[in-house]
Amino acid sequence: MIISMQPDATKEQLDAVFARIEELGYKSHPIFGEERTVIGVVGRLHRPEKELFEGLDGVDTVVYISKPFKLVSKELKREASVFDIGGVKVGGTELMLAAGPCSVESEAQIVEIAREVKAGGAKFLRGGAYKPRTSPFSFQGLGREGLEFMATARAETGLKIVTEVLSIKDIDLVAEYADVIQIGARNCQNFALLEAVGKARKPVLYKRGMSTTVNEWLQAADYILDGGNEEVILCERGIRTFETATRNTLDTNAVALVKEMSHLPIIVDPSHATGHDHLVIPAARAGIAAGADGLIIEVHTHPEKAWSDGHQCLRPARFRDCVAQVRRIAEAMGRTIG
Ligand code: PEP
Ligand code: MN
Numbered sequence: 001m002i003i004s005m006q007p008d009a010t011k012e013q014l015d016a017v018f019a020r021i022e023e024l025g026y027k028s029h030p031i032f033g034e035e036r037t038v039i040g041v042v043g044r045l046h047r048p049e050k051e052l053f054e055g056l057d058g059v060d061t062v063v064y065i066s067k068p069f070k071l072v073s074k075e076l077k078r079e080a081s082v083f084d085i086g087g088v089k090v091g092g093t094e095l096m097l098a099a100g101p102c103s104v105e106s107e108a109q110i111v112e113i114a115r116e117v118k119a120g121g122a123k124f125l126r127g128g129a130y131k132p133r134t135s136p137f138s139f140q141g142l143g144r145e146g147l148e149f150m151a152t153a154r155a156e157t158g159l160k161i162v163t164e165v166l167s168i169k170d171i172d173l174v175a176e177y178a179d180v181i182q183i184g185a186r187n188c189q190n191f192a193l194l195e196a197v198g199k200a201r202k203p204v205l206y207k208r209g210m211s212t213t214v215n216e217w218l219q220a221a222d223y224i225l226d227g228g229n230e231e232v233i234l235c236e237r238g239i240r241t242f243e244t245a246t247r248n249t250l251d252t253n254a255v256a257l258v259k260e261m262s263h264l265p266i267i268v269d270p271s272h273a274t275g276h277d278h279l280v281i282p283a284a285r286a287g288i289a290a291g292a293d294g295l296i297i298e299v300h301t302h303p304e305k306a307w308s309d310g311h312q313c314l315r316p317a318r319f320r321d322c323v324a325q326v327r328r329i330a331e332a333m334g335r336t337i338g
Helices: 013-024 107-120 144-159 168-177 191-198 215-228 251-260 270-274 275-288 315-333
Strands: 002-003 029-033 036-042 059-063 081-083 088-090 096-100 124-127 162-163 180-183 204-207 233-236 266-268 294-298
Touching: 002 013, 013 029, 013 036, 013 233, 081 275, 107 144, 107 275, 107 315, 124 144, 124 294, 144 162, 144 168, 144 270, 162 168, 168 180, 168 191, 180 191, 191 215, 204 215, 215 233, 215 251, 233 251, 251 266, 251 275, 266 275, 270 275, 275 294, 275 315, 294 315
Parallel strands: 096 124, 096 294, 124 162, 162 180, 180 204, 204 233, 233 266, 266 294
Antiparallel strands: 002 036, 002 059, 029 036, 081 088
């Protein structure tokens, strides 16, 4: 439900509305706009009733949110959300560009790749220290040591760090090092983890599950926002279809649809979406043409030796070519990159 306050509502009137919301057992998600304050009201036990708020002083209109997802919806917040992540804006005119290996393998590896992706125009360094692997017998990530190596790469290059958290018990540790906490596809509907990162004070890169509908994904994103963390960047990373020639199928429809339905930024991961290095550039171009707010791309200086996902990693030269090609699409879309 959305309560729109009158433009001249006083602070006392606003506080009285907040108090009433709390008294009834609901939760407020205010948006303090230039013209007026709008309050998203959500309740977990029962749906908030309009009539309980309509007569209150200072209240202009009360309407229900028609979609099943609430806090992420454009009905609640019309303007696109733009986040400032340590001086780098995400969701604005400039496209977010994150790049780096699938996994952190050593200090030398991550520092070398960080230098390369920075030279290519990236502002964010990706790299997993905790890896969600299909088999327990595959490399699981370096854990805390991997986070330390990421921190060294940040100190050397100034890049912001994007790294994944797999489990609630590691959130505090990962948040200590990360500039952006990644929630991977396999945890898209791990609601307990989503609630927990909702309490973290770090932006979240939140990937779509491989079989999650857009509707389910956006509802699940509400768990993060409801926890108080509004800095969520969605990431379309390909979905499972009948097609087996590619690892996944990039759902550009979803990118366009999410831009229509949500105020959150959405970026595209053309590496996991295709699973093949030679398809990454066209998928990256398509993602930006569909309206995405950025890209996260796997890059490795020695893909043939990578400990995970080498087949879909770009070498630095190809990464630079990717950025150059995407730049032309970005210009057509009124955006900038790198
Ligand atoms: C990754 O980013 O390396 C990763 C595991 O991605 P996803 O969760 O999209 O499979
Ligand atoms: Mn990977």
